[in-house]
Amino acid sequence: MIQHIRISRQLIFVNKILFVFSLFGLIGAPHTHNIRAKRYFFPLFIAIDGSFTEVKVNEWKGAASNNRNQEEDGSAFIVEILKNLGADLVDSVEYGDDELTQILLSEIKDVWRRIVNNPKSLVNSGETPESLGIYMAKILFIAKDRHCESPDETFINGKCFPISTRERSEHCPENMGLYDDEKNEGFCECLELTKEKAKSELRPIYSNETGVCYRQNTQGPCENGEWFVLKNTYPRCEPVPDGCPTDGRHVFWNPDNSTAKQCWEIWTRGPCDKGQLLHLEQDSTEEPQVYCSYRLAESFFTYSALSFPPCPPGTLSNYVGQCIGCSRGCYGAFIG
Incomplete structure (x- = not known):
């Protein structure tokens, strides 16, 4: 029966x-x-x-x-x-x-x-x-296909903890948050920036040598007199241009080819016209683009709950929008 x-x-x-x-x-x-x-x-x-x-x-x-x-x-x-x-x-x-x-x-x-x-x-x-x-x-x-019942948690060190992609997690080094992989297991990766911050703050980038993320245009893992930058899609150490602070707030840039590059502070007027500020346009693979625009102007960096936000430099986005460090292998996932 x-x-x-x-x-x-x-x-x-x-x-x-x-x-x-x-x-x-x-x-x-x-x-x-x-x-x-x-x-x-x-x-x-x-x-x-x-x-x-x-x-x-x-x-x-x-x-x-x-x-x-x-x-x-x-x-x-x-x-x-x-x-x-x-x-x-x-x-x-x-x-x-x-x-x-x-x-x-x-x-x-x-x-x-x-x-x-x-x-x-x-x-x-x-x-x-x-x-x-x-x-x-x-x-x-x-169905035992996830460790954690909440979609906002991931599994690390034998327990479920909140996913934190824009604020540092206590389980991760500085400039890194706790992300979720396709097995609902947690790992540390570079922090994301909000839409507004991405206009005025350089994104952290990942160092394959140390396995840690650092703010761009700071000394990071580099020697004295160098700063950590993203060039030709690859994070690297380069000599600091004369007069540039390595504080992560300055870029070496010129508004056009007729002028020499200089060190400018992001989100200040710099060489821009009156009423404009230095903005950033950033994605996951290219070096940041600097441009002059009005304070309230929208950047090209957009986010939607049903689209995939750009990932921090040094990582790739899998097909459901999670940012995966290539040092861990770039793979697909189902749900975060």
Whole structure:
């Protein structure tokens, strides 16, 4: 009797997974997708006579087609699918079905990626990227795919601690924060700057020699008379230009090729016209660009909760926007 109940529950779960397959075109899709579906579910087709019929599958396909039209109109149907799969995963974990849990987990991750890539799917869902991120982290925690239940924490030294990418973490050296990798394990990396700070403050950069981040245009890991700079995409030590303080607040720059370079303090007038200040434009690989602009002018450095912010020099951004130090290997991840 218990075995029959368990199989019955499995079929409910699998029905919903098949529903997702039909939603995203896997049922009746190209041959390779059909093979995938058969590989997952063909044993259950044989095991339980009459549980899956052509009529039933057609019903699911019809429902999925209607709901796909709703999704294109900005409905929250895909979020409902995520929640349904999440509920099934909780039940699967409770019943100790590891194989089914892994199948559900794989499909949940696939649906989550689709949501991240299509912000319109949150319209009318009652969810925000933050609230859905909390839900997703909890589901992965239940499935033992994350160490920490909170999406704002990472696992280091045997415990969960707050992720800190813009303020130094007590677990990291100076100028470094605590980041999260694809296994929800913490590591130290150069601090990010806010949008406003990136206009007026040089970003810390990573030294492969010491494994620590330093403020640009300071002595950093360099010898006396040198400063640590980013040139041709590579952090290096160079002689300090005459008259330049190594305080991380000065740059060696000229407004045009007709004048010689001089040492100027960032966010002061410098050689700019009246009312303008020296601004910075920074990304993760090129040396900072200096330009004159008005105080309230927007820089090219932008950030969105559903796009990927530029990473500190010395690191790369993986496909979900986490900044990964290449000294640790540049790899992909799923959720931070």
